[in-house]
Amino acid sequence: MNAPLVDVRNVSHRFGQASVLHNVSLRIEAGSYTVLLGPSGSGKTTLLSILGGFVVPTEGNVFIRGEDCTAVPPAKRPTTTVFQDYALFPHMSIGKNVAFGLRMRGVDGATRAQRARSALKLVGLADAFDRRPHQLSGGQRQRVALARALVVEPAVLLLDEPLGALDLKLRRQMQDELKALQKSVGTAFVHVTHDQEEAMALADHCVVMNDGRIEDEGAPERVYSQPATRFSATFMGESTVISGTVAGSRSGIITLRTPVGDISLPGEATPGSTFSLAVRPEHLLLGEPAGSLGLGEAVVGDVVFQGSFRRVLATSKRDPGIAFLARLATGSPVASGDTVAVSCRPEHIIRLKD
Missing domain, CATH: 3.40.50.300 (P-loop containing nucleotide triphosphate hydrolases)
Structure with a gap:
């Protein structure tokens, strides 16, 4: 070298x-x-x-x-x-x-x-x-x-x-x-x-x-x-971060117990261990399209126009301490006060070390 x-x-x-x-x-x-x-x-x-x-x-x-x-x-x-x-x-x-x-x-x-x-x-x-x-x-x-x-x-x-x-x-x-x-x-x-x-x-x-x-x-x-x-x-940029505890790990699939519900992901982990997941705002979805991973419902708070996109902040109904941050197309039909389903594709979830 x-x-x-x-x-x-x-x-x-x-x-x-x-x-x-x-x-x-x-x-x-x-x-x-x-x-x-x-x-x-x-x-x-x-x-x-x-x-x-x-x-x-x-x-x-x-x-x-x-x-x-x-x-x-x-x-x-x-x-x-x-x-x-x-x-x-x-x-x-x-x-x-x-x-x-x-x-x-x-x-x-x-x-x-x-x-x-x-x-x-x-x-x-x-x-x-x-x-x-x-x-x-x-x-x-x-x-x-x-x-x-x-x-x-x-x-x-x-x-x-x-x-x-x-x-x-x-x-x-x-x-x-x-x-x-x-x-x-x-x-x-x-x-x-x-x-x-x-x-x-x-x-x-x-x-x-x-x-x-x-x-x-x-x-x-x-x-x-x-x-x-x-x-x-x-x-390094914004993220929605969700912490959880490993409830089980079998056949290469981890089940993580989180405040927004159980989340299953590929990987290996020791039951009882804890770690956090992050989702970038451009990968957070409002709605649950086919193949996405549901993260529960949230109430939309701020909707801010920022030129090429709208910055949307929504609070989880299951845990008000979790704020979902999404970056949506300017024409997205979402308004403050709406209740929306939140999801993301499994490949866009980032597993973090605390």
């Missing part, structure tokens, strides 16, 4: 008495787009800071290109960081901002200018070389920050919530541009966000973090469709 570009081994970190990372190990391959995803306080920004050399971990090691970079300062490791506020120098021209890292490396003026122009062309700002940061829009300043980071040709580009300050339309536009840029330059990107849609739009390697640990990681399609844990299922 080839060595990864970045190899984080058993990293833990504490700020005073507060432990923010717990024995984290992570491999990042060359040319990948890795997204660290999680809520505030999950440890994702601390892990990014450790990768960038701004924080030295309390325990563990970070290897980049096979070299131990754990205590190597930011300027001497093959990484650059793009911060959320872009951190551009207001008194410098855009060209000088982009060339600043090259200047710190002792590159001569003519070469700096040439490479800065090339980097600005790469991000679509070839005509901004002599302008100042205040003359650019937020999206343009973000592109300048990217050009400044890429001009020094890092092995790994680190992005700390770079789209957080942008409006929704511009954020989606920049997601497309970031992915295209990463494919064009081939540099490994490591991107921190708390936005699940952003993670799925950008990542080919999604890392879900919670309470200083990695809950789940893999291709975003797998993390979404087959989440490893309950937390991953509820944070």
Whole structure:
């Protein structure tokens, strides 16, 4: 097996008495787009800071290109960081901002200018070389920050919530541009966000973090469709989660006793053991078509129009603590107060570890 570009081994970190990372190990391959995803306080920004050399971990090691970079300062490791506020120098021209890292490396003026122009062309700002940061829009300043980071040709580009300050339309536009840029330059990107849609739009390697640990990681399609844990299922997109106890297991079929009734599924499990099931909103059905698995009746509460679909929230009649979340076509005949049968197809039920 080839060595990864970045190899984080058993990293833990504490700020005073507060432990923010717990024995984290992570491999990042060359040319990948890795997204660290999680809520505030999950440890994702601390892990990014450790990768960038701004924080030295309390325990563990970070290897980049096979070299131990754990205590190597930011300027001497093959990484650059793009911060959320872009951190551009207001008194410098855009060209000088982009060339600043090259200047710190002792590159001569003519070469700096040439490479800065090339980097600005790469991000679509070839005509901004002599302008100042205040003359650019937020999206343009973000592109300048990217050009400044890429001009020094890092092995790994680190992005700390770079789209957080942008409006929704511009954020989606920049997601497309970031992915295209990463494919064009081939540099490994490591991107921190708390936005699940952003993670799925950008990542080919999604890392879900919670309470200083990695809950789940893999291709975003797998993390979404087959989440490893309950937390991953509820944070990486929405889900209806139902917990139950195994009442019996025979001939490869499990009978799970749940608050909405008994559910039979393929698999093996020990009678008396407990686990949870999840159903994504696009797989939850109102009605019981042939071949579906009934989940009881529910009373429809909120019906929210969201453009291409209607978001429907319904409360189980058997257990008011269970809220069914469905995503239906805009023309679906359902209204607040309706009593509906709820079901899903067996193949769309996700079995979770708690």
